[in-house]
Amino acid sequence: MIFGKKPRMMAKFKKHYDRHKNNNFIGGGQKEFVPWGFTLNYDNKCNFKCQHCFTKSSLGDFGKSTLSLEDVKSLADQADELGCFEVDIQGGEPLMNKDLFNILEAVDTSRFYTYLTSNGWFMTEEMAKKLAEAGVDRVLISIDSFTPEEHDKFRGKKGAYERAMQAMKYIKDAGMRAFFSVTIGNYNAQSKELEDFTKFAAANKYGLIFNCASPSGAWKGHYDMMMSEADTKKVEELRANNPEIIRDLWNILDNNDLIVGCPAVNFFYVNPYGDVLPCVFMHTSMGNIKEKPLKDILMHGFEFEQLNKLSPKCLTGENIDFAKKYLNQETSVMQPMMIDEFFKA
C-alpha cells in the first residue's frame, strides 16, 4: 500500500512549483518546456455513449491497445525522469479495464499524484478501497448536468447520474479525493445550474475540475459550444468563490488568481497505441513511445510555435481561430495525424 505522502512526487511537485513561483507563475511571458504530467488512455473501451466524447469511443472507435505493461512502465519511468508528478488514467472507461491494477503497478503510483477519470458506473465500495490501496489519490467522475434526466440523456445511459453520485460517496469514504469533472462551454458556463452545482460540490467537500468543451472528437465542428470571453469571465468569478475548482491552465496550487497558461505538451496524452499527443483535445501525434524516447517526442512537439508560446486561453476550447484552423481536420485520438502535417493546415 502506497497511499501516503509520496516523497518523490512531492519533491518533483515542489521543484515545479518553485519554478513557476520564481517566474511569477507566468513564465515571464514565455512558455517553458517543463513536462509535469500525462494522461494515459490504455484502452478506449467504454460502456457509455456520451454526445461530446473526444476519443469517439461513443462512436465505437475502440481499437485495441498495443501497449504492453513494459511499455507503460517505460513511459512512466521516462516521465518521472522528466519531472512529471501527475498521471491521469483515462479511457474509455478505466474501470472496465481488467488490466487497471497492473497498469497502476507498472506506473508505480508512489512516484505520481495519481488519478482516474471515470463515469462512475462500475465504482463500488470495494473497488474504491482497492484503488486507494493501490495508491490512487483522486478519482474524477464526469458529470454534465445537475438534472439526472439530462445527465443520463447526454451520457446515453439511464441511471448514470445516480451511479455517478453514489461513486463520489464511495470515493470519499475510501479516503481519496472525489472530484466532479465537468465540461463547460457556451451552453452552460453562465447558467444558474452550474453556479448551483459549484455550491453543491463545495457543501459536500467535493472538488470540481472544469474542462473546456472543444470541437474535436464527436464534437468536431461544434464551434458554437466553445467558451466566449464572457463565459471565461464567469468561470473566473466562480473560481473566486470556490477554491476547489480546478482548471489545468490555472496556477497549479490555485492559491491565487494567476494562471500558468495552456499546458499542451507539458501535460501530454498517450493513446492506446503509444502515440503521444500534446493534449487530450489536440489529436495530433508528436511521436510514438515505442519508436523514440519520450523526451525527444515532447521536444519535437515543443518546436512548433503553436505549442511553445504562452497562451492564457485553452487553445482548443477558448481560441476559436485555433480551433477552426486545426481541429477541423481528418484526425482522431486513435488515428492522430502527424504533427508536421497537422500544423501545415
Added chain:
Amino acid sequence: MTNLEKYCNIYRKVFELDNNSDVTTLSFQGIPLWDSIGHMNLIAALEEAFDVQFEIDDIIDLSSFEKGKEILTKFGVDFN
C-alpha cells in the same frame, strides 16, 4: 496578529475550515482536503506567509499542526 494566529489561520484557509475551528489536532490525511496536493497547498501558503523556503525533508516531516510549528521554529519563526 501573532505568528500562532497567522499559522492557525493558514490551516483554516487551506483546508476550508470555519474561522473558529480547532486546528491544533490536524494531521496529514486526517481530513479529506489534507491529501498530497492539499499538503503542497499548505507548504506554499506557509512559505509565503513566513517567507521561508522549505527543503524536501521538511515537507515530508511536516505531518501535523504541531510538527509544522517545530519546523517553522527551526527557521526562526517565534510562536511564543
